[in-house]
Amino acid sequence: MPKGQPVAVPDDGLTTRQRRTRPLLMVHTGEMKGKSTAAFGMALRAWNQGWNLGVFQFVKSAKWKVGEESAFKALGELHESTGQGGPVEWHKMGEGWSWSRKAGTEEDHAADALEGWREIQRRLAAETHDLYVLDEFTYPMKWGWVDVDEVVDTLVNRPGHQYVVITGRDAHPKLLDAADLATEMTKLKHPMDAGQKGQKGIEW
Numbered sequence: 001m002p003k004g005q006p007v008a009v010p011d012d013g014l015t016t017r018q019r020r021t022r023p024l025l026m027v028h029t030g031e032m033k034g035k036s037t038a039a040f041g042m043a044l045r046a047w048n049q050g051w052n053l054g055v056f057q058f059v060k061s062a063k064w065k066v067g068e069e070s071a072f073k074a075l076g077e078l079h080e081s082t083g084q085g086g087p088v089e090w091h092k093m094g095e096g097w098s099w100s101r102k103a104g105t106e107e108d109h110a111a112d113a114l115e116g117w118r119e120i121q122r123r124l125a126a127e128t129h130d131l132y133v134l135d136e137f138t139y140p141m142k143w144g145w146v147d148v149d150e151v152v153d154t155l156v157n158r159p160g161h162q163y164v165v166i167t168g169r170d171a172h173p174k175l176l177d178a179a180d181l182a183t184e185m186t187k188l189k190h191p192m193d194a195g196q197k198g199q200k201g202i203e204w
Contacts, residue, residue, distance in 0.1 A: 023163045025155050025178060029138060029171035030185035033203075038183070039133050039165045040068045046163070047075055047085045051130035056120060057092045058113055059136040059168075067204050086130070091116070113140040117151070127160040138168030141175065152178045 012019070026042075028035040043053055055072065069090055076088030093112050117140070123129060140146045152174050155164055166175065176182045191199075198204065 021161070022180075023158075023161050024180040026163070026165040026181040026183075027138075027171050027175055027179040028165065028167045028183050028185065029169060029176075030183070030187075031169060032185035032187040033190070034185050035167040035169075036068075036135050038185075039135065039167050040072075042165055043072065043131060043133055046131040047072070047079075047088065050086045052086050052128070053088045053131050053133070054120075054123060054129035055088070055090045055133040055135065056116055056137070057090075057135040058116060059093070059139050067201075089129075110140075110143070110145040113145040117146045121154055124154060124158045124162060127162060129162065131163045131165070134164065134166045136168040137166045138171045138175070141172050142170050148172050148174055151175070 010019075014022070026039075028038050043055065047053055053072070053076075055069075057066075069092075072088050072090055075085055076090075079085045079087055093109075093116055120132065120134065124132075141148050141151060156178050158164070171182070
């Protein structure tokens with residue numbers, strides 16, 4: 001898109017403003033790092049616009065402290081105290097979803113992931129958030145923990161003005177077909193190739 005201009009304008013009956021503000025379904029996939037990082041960059045811009053953010057991490061351990069989590073929780077607290085930005089909710093599978101009555105129990109991962117997806121469906125129906133970050137959600141889809149067709153149908157037919165970004169490797173072809181924006185992170189070089197482990201401030 002040279003200078004931010006679309007190559008073609010579809011004959012869809014929408015005005016330029018309507019097309020520009022149409023809520024997007026976005027997917028960040030591929031083998032290289034940066035998928036979640038890019039999604040959280042979008043979330044940061046959305047927070048600055050005053051959007052209501054909902055982050056749902058489907059694979060990362062609840063005990064794994066993620067730098068973005070601390071930062072966004074601080075931004076959520078800033079919003080609560082000053083009104084700046086937008087509200088933030090952050091949920092991690094593995095510690096018991098915060099809305100679950102069984103918080104803290106050792107639930108099966110597949111059942112836990114499905115309950116997380118059911119809550120997202122409820123929130124989409126209620127138009128709870130402006131932007132949903134479904135971090136590493138491609139894996140429950142790949143492993144059969146959630147039904148791919150149901151996920152795609154729910155996301156494509158979500159009501160209102162809700163944006164969704166999904167991260168993770170091996171995104172299902174049906175999800176990619178449904179997405180408005182799909183990015184594949186391709187590895188050219190990585191420090192791990194030279195035996196170097198992750199670094200504070202870069203990986204977490």
